[in-house]
Amino acid sequence: MSPTDLPAAGGASGAGAASALLTVRGLQKSFGDNQVLHSVDLTVERGQVLVLIGSSGSGKTTVLRCLNGLEHADGGTVDVAGELTLDFAARPTKKQFNALRDRSAMVFQHYNLFPHMTVLENVIEGPVMVQKRPKSEATDEAVAMLERVGLAEKADAYPFELSGGQQQRVGIVRALALKPQLLLFDEPTSALDPELVGDVLRLIKELAAEGWTMVIVTHELEFAREVAHEVAFVDGGRIIERGHPSQLLRDPQQERTRQFLHRLLFPF
Numbered sequence: 001m002s003p004t005d006l007p008a009a010g011g012a013s014g015a016g017a018a019s020a021l022l023t024v025r026g027l028q029k030s031f032g033d034n035q036v037l038h039s040v041d042l043t044v045e046r047g048q049v050l051v052l053i054g055s056s057g058s059g060k061t062t063v064l065r066c067l068n069g070l071e072h073a074d075g076g077t078v079d080v081a082g083e084l085t086l087d088f089a090a091r092p093t094k095k096q097f098n099a100l101r102d103r104s105a106m107v108f109q110h111y112n113l114f115p116h117m118t119v120l121e122n123v124i125e126g127p128v129m130v131q132k133r134p135k136s137e138a139t140d141e142a143v144a145m146l147e148r149v150g151l152a153e154k155a156d157a158y159p160f161e162l163s164g165g166q167q168q169r170v171g172i173v174r175a176l177a178l179k180p181q182l183l184l185f186d187e188p189t190s191a192l193d194p195e196l197v198g199d200v201l202r203l204i205k206e207l208a209a210e211g212w213t214m215v216i217v218t219h220e221l222e223f224a225r226e227v228a229h230e231v232a233f234v235d236g237g238r239i240i241e242r243g244h245p246s247q248l249l250r251d252p253q254q255e256r257t258r259q260f261l262h263r264l265l266f267p268f
């Protein structure tokens, strides 16, 4: 399944209009007294990939969770495809949060599969229980997607019977099964043994080539260089630098970005 199978978003805006799939302005979030996001601005064009990098605790996961409605931001706006705008200062309704969740799907660092459900049940849970789609249709699609990622024979297995790489591929299929407009990946390979990282990154690259719009938090710099249309460096709850991967990863303009990349390349 590719995003071109989905109904075209943007409808009335017509050809020539700006084709941003995601526009975030002034996103703010505090946990108690701890202001984690100060003012985050992002734009991701339709079919493009934005990679977020930044130190531990800088707010990357919180940004993704706000984009998926798992956290309620305190301020700022999120617009998806010019069709759905949440103004957090004005307290979006439950219906708006549900609409946001319907348009975005998250792939988690630790897979977050339901342990008591089989692979197939994990994949169809969202489409059937949340989106109220017919179970037979959701099952057929799930089986086809599991086949595509080489996991058809694991459909009836439980997560604990799978390797981390297999679990994460199920996590990706589960996200795709929701037919979202936007895919969010939170360090999708950081919990994997090194030899399992490649399969997952290859799958994400294939999805990018198929035209999925994605925001990916990753510190796999070579992967970021290949897959990203833009890389943004998050520091202290702000995006302090962004640019084309060939520029930002090779010749960052900000000292903080330079230090971060240096630490990543020379950890010892």
Ligand SMILES: Nc1ncnc2c1ncn2[C@@H]1O[C@H](COP(=O)(O)OP(=O)(O)OP(=O)(O)O)[C@@H](O)[C@H]1O
Pocket (backbone or CB within 6 Å): 031, 036, 054, 055, 056, 057, 058, 059, 060, 061, 062, 063
């Ligand atoms: N549910 C929460 N309650 C309280 N504080 C939180 C919560 N979630 C995140 N934080 C705090 O927000 C800050 C940013 O966390 P976040 O997980 O977004 O960082 P990150 O950039 O994803 O870090 P990492 O690279 O370690 O995953 C941290 O100081 C964290 O302790």
Ligand SMILES: [Mg+2]
Pocket (backbone or CB within 6 Å): 060, 061, 062, 186
């Ligand atoms: Mg994180």
